[in-house]
Amino acid sequence: MLDAAGIFAGLPLQAPGPFYTTPSVVEEVKDENSRRILERSATLGRLKVRSPSQGFMEEARRVASELGVEVSLSHTDVEVLALALELRASSLDVVVVTDDYMLQNASTYAGLRFMSVKTLGIRGVRRYEVYCPACGYKPSEPVSESCPRCGHSLARRPKA
Ligand SMILES: [Zn+2]
Known part of the structure; x- marks a missing residue:
């Protein structure tokens, strides 16, 4: 499960995956390098772009409001969290890859594992x-x- 930082770091080109991300993350990715990574990962079939269902969006919003962070989490963050919850519900082993502290915090609260791009020690392609x-x-x-x-x-x- 990747947010923009994971795409920027080129994760889907460095491991077979599959990696998942959401449409708003893809929209956020504007720099040329990340765009190229998106295209190549799509060609390799390693990155799946999926929208979470409405039910899991509500679940993610509930998590955010329980934590009192609904104003700190962007729509994209909530979407990433929602898709992570949905993937886990279909018994996939999900790790949320993000450098966003609020999203790391919300993932932990929801019982999801997270990793930061920085600690993975990857500094771009x-x-x-x-x-x-x-x-x-x-x-x-x-x-x-x-x-x-x-x-x-x-x-x-x-x-x-
Ligand atoms: Zn020479």
Whole structure:
């Protein structure tokens, strides 16, 4: 169960899942990097976007009001919580992945497990670039194993 932070971190590309999220989370995701992650995860079939049913939305709102946090939880947070409750009711093993303290708190209160993206130690999708360690040449197109300029073997390094 992912909120926007989990998508931003590229979780669905790093583990087979399946991961679930809600339509409002998808709407919140606007930056180009996260959009690309959404598209790729959809292609891989690892991320399912689902709306919680009305009954579980009410259940999630009840949890929020019992905690006195109904004003602190956004509509998206409530939706995430509701879908997590619904998935658990269909006996799935649900973990809510979020960095939002209010949502972590509400999940714990509802008896759901949560994990924060930060503690998972994931800091976004890493990109690599190919370069020649001998002459510093950086091919703009993917090329063969050796440097077209000096013949040295090419290497890979994380892109800054
Ligand atoms: Zn070279």
